[in-house]
Structure formats: C-alpha cells, structure tokens
Amino acid sequence: MKPKKKNTTVLTGCTLLLGVLSLLPLSGSGQDESVEEIVETLRIEVDRLTSRAELERGRKIYLRACAPCHGIQGDGKGPAAHGFDPAPRNFRRGAYKFRTTVSGALPLDSDIERTVREGVPGTEMPRWKDVLSETDIGAVVQYIKTFYPYFDDPDSLPLDEDIIEIPEERPFEPSPSSIAAGRKIFIDQDCVKCHGDGGKGDGPQADELIDDWDVPIRPANLSLPYYKNGKRDQDIYRVFTSALNGTPMPAFDELSEEERWQLVDYVQSLEVEQNWIYWLFKENPNQVRHPPIKPPESRE
Ligand code: HEC
Ligand code: HEC
Numbered sequence: 001m002k003p004k005k006k007n008t009t010v011l012t013g014c015t016l017l018l019g020v021l022s023l024l025p026l027s028g029s030g031q032d033e034s035v036e037e038i039v040e041t042l043r044i045e046v047d048r049l050t051s052r053a054e055l056e057r058g059r060k061i062y063l064r065a066c067a068p069c070h071g072i073q074g075d076g077k078g079p080a081a082h083g084f085d086p087a088p089r090n091f092r093r094g095a096y097k098f099r100t101t102v103s104g105a106l107p108l109d110s111d112i113e114r115t116v117r118e119g120v121p122g123t124e125m126p127r128w129k130d131v132l133s134e135t136d137i138g139a140v141v142q143y144i145k146t147f148y149p150y151f152d153d154p155d156s157l158p159l160d161e162d163i164i165e166i167p168e169e170r171p172f173e174p175s176p177s178s179i180a181a182g183r184k185i186f187i188d189q190d191c192v193k194c195h196g197d198g199g200k201g202d203g204p205q206a207d208e209l210i211d212d213w214d215v216p217i218r219p220a221n222l223s224l225p226y227y228k229n230g231k232r233d234q235d236i237y238r239v240f241t242s243a244l245n246g247t248p249m250p251a252f253d254e255l256s257e258e259e260r261w262q263l264v265d266y267v268q269s270l271e272v273e274q275n276w277i278y279w280l281f282k283e284n285p286n287q288v289r290h291p292p293i294k295p296p297e298s299r300e
Pocket of ligand 2: 190191217218229230244247249252263
C-alpha cells in the first residue's frame, strides 16, 4: 500500500530542497539565520506531510482489517463482532490492557504494536504479523491512536519514570523453593480471591467482576498453556507489575524484584496438561477461535 503520489512528490521535493539549502555556502551571520529558518520550516513541513501520509496509510488498513470488529468509529462495535467475549476493544476510551507502563497510564506505541503483531491468544483478536508488514503495523497503530485525542496531548503521555523496565535476564533459575515462595506470595497478595487456589480462574470473587466497559469479566485461568499477554516469564512479570487497565486485575507495586520472579515461577508451575486443546495451543499459542480476516493486500 503506497502513500498518495502527491505526498510522495512533495516529500521528495522538500527533502531535496532541504539538502541543497544545507549545502549552500554561507556568508554573513544574518543570511545564515534566515537560511536556517527556512530549513527548519521545511523540516517541519516534511514531518507534517510524512505523518499525514502515514495516517492515511493506517486508515486504509484499519478500514479493511480492523473495522469489521473494532468498528469504523473505533468504538468496538464492528459488524463482525456480534457476541464476542471479550468484545473487541473500544479505542475511544483510551484504556489499553497490555502495556509496559504503570497502572492507569497510556501505552507506548511499541506496546500497541506488539499486541497487533502477536494478537491476543484465546480471543478473537488475530495475530497480524503474518499479514501486515512492520510499516503497516506502525501506520495502523498511529491511526487507532487518533480515536483517543489524549494521545496528542504531551501532558497525558507516559513519563520516563512511568515506563516499566523488565529485566531480560533473571537473577535466579526456577526451582522448587522459588515456586514454594511464589505460592506463599500468591496467597498473601490475595491472588487466590480472584484466580482461585489452583489458579483456574475460579476464586470466590470470580463471578462478581465487572470491567470498565460494564461487562462481566472472569479472572484468567492461569493453568492454560497460553496467556493473552504472552507466556514468557517476562510477560507474566509485566502483567502483575503494570496491571491490565480497564479490568479488575490490579498492579502489585510493593513486591521486591526477588518476589516478582518467585511469583512468576509459581504462576508458570500452574500450567496443567489437559486435553487435545492443551496440545493445540501449546504448539501454536496464537491459535484463534476462527481464521483471521485477511486484508486484500498482502505483505509488501
Ligand atoms: C476478528 C475480530 C478482530 C479483528 C479483525 C481485529 N481485532 Fe483487535 N481485538 C479484538 C478483540 C476481541 C480484542 C479484545 C481482547 C481482550 O480484551 O482480551 C481486541 C483487542 C485489540 C487491542 C487491545 C490492546 C490492549 O492493550 O488493550 C488492539 C490494540 C487491537 N485489538 C488492535 C487491532 C488492530 C490494529 C486490528 C487490525 C489490524 C485489529 N485489532 C483487528 C478483535 C479483533
Ligand atoms: C480483583 C481480582 C484479581 C486479583 C486480586 C488478581 N487478578 Fe490477575 N486477573 C484478574 C482478571 C479479571 C484478569 C483477566 C483480564 C482479562 O482477561 O482481560 C487477570 C489476569 C491475570 C493474568 C494475565 C493472564 C493473561 O491471559 O495474560 C495474570 C498473569 C494474572 N492475572 C496474575 C495475577 C497474580 C499473580 C495476582 C496476584 C499477585 C493476581 N493476578 C491478582 C483479576 C485479578
């Protein structure tokens, strides 16, 4: 999918002009300043046109690939999404579950891109990495952000200190003792209230939970071979550190680094082999309940 020809021509023209202007031999500081001003103005114009072209590209992809479920207006009420549980996200509310930012904060672009790339296993949200190029994913993410105007407000964006750094390297390997310590934390922190003693999503509060869209929501069944947000140790660490915005799943801020990894080890130990569905998802965690809707244009 190519940006509009008109934009491409203007962009190339501006870029050339920028190059030529910055090469001009300059005499006298007055002239120097005015050339710099022109270069700066042109640079701003190039940026503006580039982002307009990207949004247009994102809009086209959105209408074909996402609107059937998420709705033309981004309200999660697309015609294909009737009766889906969970419903497709309403992008107009700005609540994103899967993030590397603190509870309540907006996501980073890279967080939304990751969800689009990988999908949400066990729900109708498909994985798009086999269908859309990285440029397309970047463009469609810029487009869905336009449904929530606060993404444009610098004061609403996450600050550096709101970003959760998740260590790639673990300080220790999982062991029977780290799992036992994790189980104690799971009980002490009341995870059992929602997720149940064996983590099957059947705790005493499981039937009473409502999400921010006023829809009943069940705690995740942690014994499954796939999780919505990924099943690497780091993915699980991220969920209880960042919370899932819009859902009752809270952030656990008070835990030490060591306790977080112990909790990860306990949660991982809850996985049980069940039936053929277990093996189906074990082989391909991004299995969705129906085939993804393919946009007509394939990868570049
Ligand atoms: C077949 C239906 C379907 C299609 C098509 C679809 N989605 Fe989704 N999407 C869903 C559902 C259902 C969820 C909710 C998952 C959940 O809440 O656990 C979702 C959730 C999301 C989220 C939420 C992430 C978060 O952190 O909360 C994003 C972003 C998203 N979709 C983007 C897209 C984009 C972009 C496209 C098009 C390229 C797309 N979706 C196409 C069904 C769909
Ligand atoms: C108030 C109820 C509640 C409590 C307490 C709670 N959770 Fe959750 N948790 C949820 C809900 C609801 C979801 C599912 C959200 C969804 O499906 O979008 C969830 C999801 C998760 C997930 C994500 C699974 C996935 O599919 O990606 C993990 C991991 C998790 N919880 C672990 C924990 C741990 C560990 C604790 C305790 C430290 C805990 N939870 C405490 C309600 C709770």
